[in-house]
Amino acid sequence: MELNYKKRNFYKDTDRADAAYAYAADYVKFLDAAKTEREAVVEAIARAEAAGYRPYNFGTPMKAGDKFYYNNRGKSLFLFRIGTEDISNGVRISAAHIDSPRIDLKQVPLYEESGMAFLKTHYYGGIRKYQWVAVPLALHGVISKKDGTKVDVVLGEDESDPVIYISDLLPHLGYEQGKKPLNEAIPGEKLNLLIGSRPNGEGSVRDNVMAYLNEKYGIIEEDFLSAELSAVPAGRARDLGLDRSLIAGYGHDDRCCAYPALTALIDCEDDRHTLFCVLADKEETGSDGVSGMQSRIFLDLMDSIAAAMGGNSAQVRAASKCLSADVSAAYDPNFPEAFEKRNCSELNCGAVLSKYTGSRGKSGTSDASAEFLGWLRAAMGAYDVVWQTGELGKVDFGGGGTVAKFIANLNIDTVDLGVPVISMHAPYEVIAKSDLYEAYRAFDAFSRF
Numbered sequence: 171m172e173l174n175y176k177k178r179n180f181y182k183d184t185d186r187a188d189a190a191y192a193y194a195a196d197y198v199k200f201l202d203a204a205k206t207e208r209e210a211v212v213e214a215i216a217r218a219e220a221a222g223y224r225p226y227n228f229g230t231p232m233k234a235g236d237k238f239y240y241n242n243r244g245k246s247l248f249l250f251r252i253g254t255e256d257i258s259n260g261v262r263i264s265a266a267h268i269d270s271p272r273i274d275l276k277q278v279p280l281y282e283e284s285g286m287a288f289l290k291t292h293y294y295g296g297i298r299k300y301q302w303v304a305v306p307l308a309l310h311g312v313i314s315k316k317d318g319t320k321v322d323v324v325l326g327e328d329e330s331d332p333v334i335y336i337s338d339l340l341p342h343l344g345y346e347q348g349k350k351p352l353n354e355a356i357p358g359e360k361l362n363l364l365i366g367s368r369p370n371g372e373g374s375v376r377d378n379v380m381a382y383l384n385e386k387y388g389i390i391e392e393d394f395l396s397a398e399l400s401a402v403p404a405g406r407a408r409d410l411g412l413d414r415s416l417i418a419g420y421g422h423d424d425r426c427c428a429y430p431a432l433t434a435l436i437d438c439e440d441d442r443h444t445l446f447c448v449l450a451d452k453e454e455t456g457s458d459g460v461s462g463m464q465s466r467i468f469l470d471l472m473d474s475i476a477a478a479m480g481g482n483s484a485q486v487r488a489a490s491k492c493l494s495a496d497v498s499a500a501y502d503p504n505f506p507e508a509f510e511k512r513n514c515s516e517l518n519c520g521a522v523l524s525k526y527t528g529s530r531g532k533s534g535t536s537d538a539s540a541e542f543l544g545w546l547r548a549a550m551g552a553y554d555v556v557w558q559t560g561e562l563g564k565v566d567f568g569g570g571g572t573v574a575k576f577i578a579n580l581n582i583d584t585v586d587l588g589v590p591v592i593s594m595h596a597p598y599e600v601i602a603k604s605d606l607y608e609a610y611r612a613f614d615a616f617s618r619f
């Protein structure tokens with residue numbers, strides 16, 4: 171009998187390295203194609219439809235084996251597959267988010283100053299502002315015109331595209347700025363995107379930028395009033411390290427959980443349990459709004475499934491289980507002062523299970539029960555998943571939350587399970603391929619056990 175607990179290491183304890191690298195290759199394609207929640211919905215639907223999922227409308231009849239998705243305004247997505255067992259046994263839910271920290275345009279963004287044209291912004295989610303200056307950025311989003319047409323924008327991703335940019339002071343003149351705390355050195359109103367510098371003949375630089383926008387997208391300045399445009403890091407995710415064991419890319423939080431949750435649902439070969447996958451929007455700003463996890467839509471869909479399958483929604487929820495699929499902070503030896511090493515996640519030690527999140531005395535967490543964790547240990551053990559526990563840094567150092575509590579509040583046993591991330595919320599975040607793969611295997615075990 172093994173008396174002592176020892177964290178496992180993926181490479182030392184399994185022979186799944188090749189499988190993990192192969193799995194990561196398609197993940198990187200997903201990551202590059204889905205930099206916003208809208209793009210993630212499009213990518214996820216394409217994969218789901220290829221696997222036989224079809225659109226659900228409220229009232230659509232359903233039976234065992236049916237596979238549906240519900241596209242909520244192009245910004246959040248719900249996918250479900252009806253199982254053969256009694257719906258009263260509950261639903262196995264995985265819930266990830268597909269929005270990531272970024273820099274949104276304001277509604278009246280365009281202006282000219284000193285011969286340069288800029289776009290005003292209001293950042294989205296928890297960013298460290300100093301990380302977003304002096305790096306190439308791309309513009310993604312939609313412009314909704316008065317005539318009801320919509321223009322999709324992706325500018326700065328093709329090698330031949332121009333990029334946009336936020337300036338910073340040169341070190342030669344940055345002495346005073348350099349004395350400020352990191353969080354104050356770049357105020358939010360300085361995050362202005364440089365987008366042009368060439369005047370239009372006798373006209374202004376601003377007019378010239380508008381002329382380009384009109385030519386390329388058929389828009390006038392007023393169309394910005396009804397647009398959702400975001401600046402995100404330009405370029406692709408890359409393998410990191412000589413052994414290619416890591417991936418550097420934008421938006422691992424939370425696509426490195428959304429992708430495993432989605433693919434585990436699509437790939438699941440066991441047809442007994444009803445499976446439900448949520449790809450939510452607005453997690454980074456508190457899960458509010460019609461496309462956030464707190465939207466009534468989730469409950470409406472659970473109610474509809476329960477009713478269609480002859481169950482009682484309250485009873486179905488009471489018997490359901492949920493993995494809130496979100497990332498955790500990986501131990502970073504460059505910043506040991508922020509972590510408590512015995513209880514935080516480490517790269518290559520597998521999927522990370524966080525019993526609780528929150529901050530200052532577990533405030534704002536749903537804190538999963540010992541019984542639910544015991545059940546999950548059995549599920550992951552049955553399928554030899556490499557996993558570890560995690561906590562978001564030292565006690566009283568900071569903290570954070572996920573969608574877990576909003577699902578738990580609906581009387582569904584919920585716990586966070588995801589992938590450890592280095593430099594979370596930075597323009598380029600880092601994860602390990604092994605942990606990504608074990609997260610996929612964890613969702614698979616959860617769906618089948």
Ligand code: MN
Pocket residue numbers: 267423424453496497
């Ligand atoms: Mn997250």
Ligand code: MN
Pocket residue numbers: 423454595
């Ligand atoms: Mn986040």
